[in-house]
Amino acid sequence: MNSTTLTAPEQFQFQVPHWLQECLLAEEKGNNEDNHLVCSAFQFAYQLHEGQYRKSGEPYIGHPVAVAGLLRDLGGDSAMIAAGFLHDVVEDTETTIEEIEERFGAEVRQLVEGVTKLSKFNFSSKTERQAENFRRMFLAMAKDIRVIVVKLADRLHNMRTLQPLRPEKQKRIALETREIFAPLANRLGIGCFKWELEDLSFKYLEPEAYRKIQGLVAEKRVDREARLEKVIELLRERLRKIGINVFEVKGRPKHLYGIYHKMYRLQKEFTEIYDLAGVRIIVNTNEECYRTLAVAHDAFKPIPGRFKDYIGLPKPNRYQSLHTTVVGLHGRPLEIQIRTLEMHQVAEYGIAAHWKYKETGGSNFTKSTSEDEKFTWLRQLLEWQKELKDSQEYIDSLKDNLFEDDVYVFTPKGDVIALAQGATAVDFAYRIHTEVGNHMKGARINGRWSVLDTPLKNGDIVEIVTSKNSHPSLDWLNFAVTPSARNRIRQWYKRSHRDENVARAQKLLEKELGKSSLEALLKSDPMQTVAGRCNYQNVEDLLAALGYGEITLNQVVNKLREEIKAQQPPEEETEFQPELPPQTQAKDIKSDRGDRSPIIGIEGMVYYVAGCCNPVPGEPIIGIVTRSAKGISIHRQGCPNVEGVPGERLIPVSWNRSNANGRPQTYPVDIQIEAIDRVGVLRDILARLSDENINVRNAGVKTSFGKPALIFLSVDVTDRQQLECSIKKIRNMCDILNIRRITEADNL
Numbered sequence: 233m234n235s236t237t238l239t240a241p242e243q244f245q246f247q248v249p250h251w252l253q254e255c256l257l258a259e260e261k262g263n264n265e266d267n268h269l270v271c272s273a274f275q276f277a278y279q280l281h282e283g284q285y286r287k288s289g290e291p292y293i294g295h296p297v298a299v300a301g302l303l304r305d306l307g308g309d310s311a312m313i314a315a316g317f318l319h320d321v322v323e324d325t326e327t328t329i330e331e332i333e334e335r336f337g338a339e340v341r342q343l344v345e346g347v348t349k350l351s352k353f354n355f356s357s358k359t360e361r362q363a364e365n366f367r368r369m370f371l372a373m374a375k376d377i378r379v380i381v382v383k384l385a386d387r388l389h390n391m392r393t394l395q396p397l398r399p400e401k402q403k404r405i406a407l408e409t410r411e412i413f414a415p416l417a418n419r420l421g422i423g424c425f426k427w428e429l430e431d432l433s434f435k436y437l438e439p440e441a442y443r444k445i446q447g448l449v450a451e452k453r454v455d456r457e458a459r460l461e462k463v464i465e466l467l468r469e470r471l472r473k474i475g476i477n478v479f480e481v482k483g484r485p486k487h488l489y490g491i492y493h494k495m496y497r498l499q500k501e502f503t504e505i506y507d508l509a510g511v512r513i514i515v516n517t518n519e520e521c522y523r524t525l526a527v528a529h530d531a532f533k534p535i536p537g538r539f540k541d542y543i544g545l546p547k548p549n550r551y552q553s554l555h556t557t558v559v560g561l562h563g564r565p566l567e568i569q570i571r572t573l574e575m576h577q578v579a580e581y582g583i584a585a586h587w588k589y590k591e592t593g594g595s596n597f598t599k600s601t602s603e604d605e606k607f608t609w610l611r612q613l614l615e616w617q618k619e620l621k622d623s624q625e626y627i628d629s630l631k632d633n634l635f636e637d638d639v640y641v642f643t644p645k646g647d648v649i650a651l652a653q654g655a656t657a658v659d660f661a662y663r664i665h666t667e668v669g670n671h672m673k674g675a676r677i678n679g680r681w682s683v684l685d686t687p688l689k690n691g692d693i694v695e696i697v698t699s700k701n702s703h704p705s706l707d708w709l710n711f712a713v714t715p716s717a718r719n720r721i722r723q724w725y726k727r728s729h730r731d732e733n734v735a736r737a738q739k740l741l742e743k744e745l746g747k748s749s750l751e752a753l754l755k756s757d758p759m760q761t762v763a764g765r766c767n768y769q770n771v772e773d774l775l776a777a778l779g780y781g782e783i784t785l786n787q788v789v790n791k792l793r794e795e796i797k798a799q800q801p802p803e804e805e806t807e808f809q810p811e812l813p814p815q816t817q818a819k820d821i822k823s824d825r826g827d828r829s830p831i832i833g834i835e836g837m838v839y840y841v842a843g844c845c846n847p848v849p850g851e852p853i854i855g856i857v858t859r860s861a862k863g864i865s866i867h868r869q870g871c872p873n874v875e876g877v878p879g880e881r882l883i884p885v886s887w888n889r890s891n892a893n894g895r896p897q898t899y900p901v902d903i904q905i906e907a908i909d910r911v912g913v914l915r916d917i918l919a920r921l922s923d924e925n926i927n928v929r930n931a932g933v934k935t936s937f938g939k940p941a942l943i944f945l946s947v948d949v950t951d952r953q954q955l956e957c958s959i960k961k962i963r964n965m966c967d968i969l970n971i972r973r974i975t976e977a978d979n980l
């Protein structure tokens with residue numbers, strides 16, 4: 233520690249709180265690392281804020297010291313307390329965040345940086361929805377929950393010292409506190425912060441009502457306290473008799489805003505909801521809670537419908553207790569809360585209870601040494617989720633409030649806009665107004681011109697620059713993510729670019745169907761039918777829709793193909809007749825080439841199967857060169873007609889049907905398929921081939937964005953009939969745009 237800095241409490245112009253005095257004294261003696269961090273953060277803040285004063289005239293340092301104290305009371309670790317001291321130095325002094333890191337490490341830097349960032353926003357919300365957006369953004373932005381807790385402590389102290397400010401400013405800050413900060417404290421379960429924030433907001437927002445209720449509560453106090461004393465005595469005695477060890481039975485002050493809220497909500501007079509008397513009983517175990525409840529219901533008459541078991545079903549913020557209302561002495565309703573000590577700590581400190589009570593050692597601070605303890609708020613919440621998996625309400629609220637993949641950005645005026653993750657300035661513009669989107673010229677994000685497809689980040693300030701002559705571009709559909717923006721871009725195109733859209737659609741179809749046939753196709757009956765099936769008046773409307781992307785090329789082409797198929801006579805089967813009809817009498821048969829020929833030895837030659845002996849695959853055969861145009865005649869070996877034929881006219885041939893294993897001889901075929909690119913399309917094709925007993929040797933898929941998938945298959949088939957049958961089956965799948973063999977010799 234620097235010896236020139238102030239070390240004795242007497243030297244300060246403000247009241248150094250007792251705990252801080254102790255820290256400073258301990259620092260002189262020992263070398264506790266945590267204590268050192270706290271003390272040096274205090275001294276640094278003290279020097280930087282020197283000469284600064286609050287509205288009240290007090291030295292400014294009193295504020296950070298009070299914030300640090302609140303965090304310490306909450307059980308915050310040394311980094312949090314240090315951040316409490318330093319939370320205003322980056323904003324209010326010349327210090328940079330880098331200097332904070334240099335002096336106090338990365339952890340303190342992150343906390344101070346987080347708080348500073350949140351302080352920059354002006355949370356003057358206009359509607360409840362806006363307020364909810366602010367709260368969500370708060371949670372989304374603070375990666376470390378401790379940032380929010382520091383911010384809440386800052387706000388609590390500001391609310392405690394709001395008096396010297398001008399009334400308008402008081403009201404603005406109080407409203408923000410009621411709408412943003414009190415609900416946040418509640419969400420984190422920090423009851424003690426929530427109640428005080430609510431009462432202080434109440435005081436400044438509705439001063440008359442506040443004073444009235446304050447007066448009413450004070451007026452009855454003596455009466456009430458006397459009655460409560462008796463009730464407490466009675467309960468204590470009865471619990472002692474059955475052996476329940478009571479930590480505390482206490483009259484419970486109810487906070488003023490709660491009373492007011494209840495009056496307002498139930499539209500009742502103060503006297504009507506005069507269940508101000510509340511008793512809290514703190515016992516050891518869950519089981520004792522229920523036994524205590526039984527005792528209370530035995531001693532006093534319970535009011536039906538007022539019992540709530542928040543132990544069995546905890547509140548979303550983890551609050552647990554048994555609540556009941558009984559008819560107390562003098563016929564007055566009496567609210568009783570029963571809970572364990574642990575539940576009480578959670579009720580008061582919420583998320584912070586974990587820090588405050590996990591250590592019982594004598595140290596002043598809990599220390600975040602192990603990685604485990606440096607949890608992020610998210611991990612902490614996840615732990616709760618695990619613990620409370622019974623509570624659907626809790627899980628739902630987490631999903632609802634914390635895990636939504638939303639991104640929160642600002643308008644230049646400071647309104648928060650929630651957009652889907654990945655949203656861009658285009659989505660933002662259309663969210664503001666359709667016309668803003670339709671005339672968007674460019675966007676400034678955080679003051680800088682940005683490319684339109686830049687995904688927005690939490691906290692970005694987005695400014696849309698419009699011009700009368702600017703219009704949407706179809707290209708925006710490539711990065712606009714919100715459905716409303718996408719629809720409006722399409723709508724705009726639909727309205728303003730009909731001719732262009734029709735032309736674009738014609739080009740698309742030309743590419744797919746060929747230029748020569750397109751003109752006729754567009755006038756054809758199938759095309760008319762397709763337009764009708766797609767709910768368009770005529771073909772031109774259909775083309776316009778295709779042009780601006782309301783329907784896809786695939787949809788049109790598939791429907792068109794179906795219609796053409798339906799309106800034409802069935803395909804001729806002859807082309808794919810088996811190659812070797814055994815009964816054919818001297819019929820000419822075109823030969824196949826290469827090893828795909830059914831008969832080996834006469835590749836490329838014209839042949840026919842002789843009617844005299846009708847050889848079938850498997851039988852030994854021989855070819856005879858004839859003088860006719862029919863080419864070579866194929867005979868069974870031993871056929872009488874072969875005898876006497878001169879040797880030079882005989883050709884040795886054999887069937888290409890079976891291999892040595894007796895399995896059908898197969899021939900490799902390459903197929904190319906164009907298909908709509910969807911998950912599982914290849915699997916479905918392969919399944920159909922497998923049904924046909926066709927072996928697939930090789931399969932490959934080529935996809936490129938916005939285009940049909942190209943599938944390449946190498947299959948083994950026994951004959952063309954089998955191949956054609958399979959191809960038909962595949963072609964009939966709804967996803968298939970085109971299928972063909974990739975051999976020029978084939979005319980499939």
Ligand code: MN
Pocket residue numbers: 295319320386
């Ligand atoms: Mn502050």
